[in-house]
Amino acid sequence: xxxxxxxxxxxxxxxxxxxxxxxxxxxxxxxxxxxxxxxxxxxxxxxxxxxxxxxxxxxxxxxxxxxxxxxxxxxxxxxxxxxxxxxxxxxxxxxxxxxxxxxxxxxxxxxxxxxxxxxxxxxxxxxxxxxxxxxxxxxxxxxxxxxxxxxxxxxxxxxxxxxxxxxxxxxxxxxxxxxxxxxxxxxxxxxxxxxxxxxxxxxxxxxxxxxxxxxxxxxxxxxxxxxxxxxxxxxxxxxxxxxxxxxxxxxxxxxxxxxxxxxxxxxxxxxxxxxxxxxxxxxxxxxxxxxxxxxxxxxxxxxxxxxxxxxxxxxxxxxxxxxxxxxxxxxxxxxxxxxxxxxxx
Numbered sequence: 001x002x003x004x005x006x007x008x009x010x011x012x013x014x015x016x017x018x019x020x021x022x023x024x025x026x027x028x029x030x031x032x033x034x035x036x037x038x039x040x041x042x043x044x045x046x047x048x049x050x051x052x053x054x055x056x057x058x059x060x061x062x063x064x065x066x067x068x069x070x071x072x073x074x075x076x077x078x079x080x081x082x083x084x085x086x087x088x089x090x091x092x093x094x095x096x097x098x099x100x101x102x103x104x105x106x107x108x109x110x111x112x113x114x115x116x117x118x119x120x121x122x123x124x125x126x127x128x129x130x131x132x133x134x135x136x137x138x139x140x141x142x143x144x145x146x147x148x149x150x151x152x153x154x155x156x157x158x159x160x161x162x163x164x165x166x167x168x169x170x171x172x173x174x175x176x177x178x179x180x181x182x183x184x185x186x187x188x189x190x191x192x193x194x195x196x197x198x199x200x201x202x203x204x205x206x207x208x209x210x211x212x213x214x215x216x217x218x219x220x221x222x223x224x225x226x227x228x229x230x231x232x233x234x235x236x237x238x239x240x241x242x243x244x245x246x247x248x249x250x251x252x253x254x255x256x257x258x259x260x261x262x263x264x265x266x267x268x269x270x271x272x273x274x275x276x277x278x279x280x281x282x283x284x285x286x287x288x289x290x291x292x293x294x295x296x297x298x299x300x301x302x303x304x305x306x307x308x309x310x311x312x313x314x315x316x317x318x319x320x321x322x323x324x325x326x327x328x329x330x331x332x333x334x335x336x337x338x339x340x341x342x343x344x345x
Contacts (some may be wrong), residue, residue: 001047001298004280007178007205011120011151013050014081014092015275016295017207018043019284020052023066024059031286033066038288040070044297052181052207052282054083054125055106056069061113068115075116081179082110082319083155085125098124098131100139108149113342122149123181127157133165141174153205159194177204182210182280186251186270187216189316200278211274211281212267215239216248254313258306268297273310276302277287 003012022029024085031039040051044207051071053063053169062080071078084106087096094101111117123142124136143149154162154177162177169176180199182191185208210220252266259266271294274281285291301308317323329337 003049004205005197006121006151006239007180008176008203009151009178009205011178011203013049015049015256015280015308016043016298017050017052017280017282018048018280018291019209020063020067021054021058021286022063022286023053024062026060026062029286030059030062035288036066037070039285039291040067041282042291042295044074046298047079050079050081050280054111054123055085056088056126057083057086060088061109064110065114072115079120080114080116081153082114082119083123083125084110085128096128098136099322100135103136103139104143107143107208108141111148118147119149121151121153121179123153123155123179124157125155127161128153133161133168137165137169137172137174141150142168144175145156151175151178153181155181156183159198161189162204163198163202166204166278174260176293179185179205181205181207181209182279183210183284184274184277185211185213185217185309186255186273186314187213187248189314192316193318193322194326196279198275199307200329205281207282208274208279209282211271211283213248213270217255217266217270219252219259221249221252222256225254231323252309254310261299262300262302262306264300265293265296267294268300269302269306271297272300272302276307296340 002015004015005011013222018040020036022031024030026031051067053067055061055064058064069078071080083095084103085098096102096180107122110119122140140149140152144152152175160178166175166176170286180195182195184191188210206272215221223227255266255269259269271281271283275297283291283292283294325332333340
């Protein structure tokens, strides 16, 4: 395992992140305490130090409770991240959202469950389109100054919000976001339109959840498998919050083909494609065997030819203004675009 500096900071995080949304059996897809412990220990034994969880929205708080016990023996070694914003159903309108009251109270509850007095990185989980960005960034800064949070990050938010927030923080001397968490995989490449270029321009570290697209890229789904199913189900199937269509099946088939060519598992190929884009994959597992398989992605790299093959099958139109600006380069640069060496491209 190698380590990366997370965004514009000196924080060293492992090149893979362990997601613990599955830790807890009070949901029908969760892992038991014993299995969660094995997954956690295996990740640390491989050199991982980057752990991702969230407040009670993750298995009713059991994810944080489990981690509180798991990290106790070596807290300082762990880069522990958790999130605030979302909450299970409640009659309290201030229990969720991005406002200061929600943030502070969520952090206090998280600290108790995690049995620690500080959080290494606190993520804003989902942008609520209600709370002023000034309130959010000042509240974050207060938690950092109080020593309860060391760094901050943002998940599931528009690029314009993130860039506005960090510029505001820079101008007012507040703590900026050093991390961005997004859904990113061969299936979900839309962050390439705005979020990834924004993060790279502002030097914000990028972590990607669901690198296997809710299991579509594990090799379980293919056009062949779909054709063997009943007429009712072979056209379209829903997995978690994504639907399986012809495009996604074609991508899944190509992942399987590449995996067969290099003697690896499809999941490892899909994770390594994400790594090739400078994104830290967040690995989730409900079984020890799953995390062991996924960690094996560190044993190889995809060739440029295989990356190109995967890029082509998952090609995404960037849309306006990006495609328009590419088509008008001739006029923009007076015909000299190909003569210019741009080290920032």
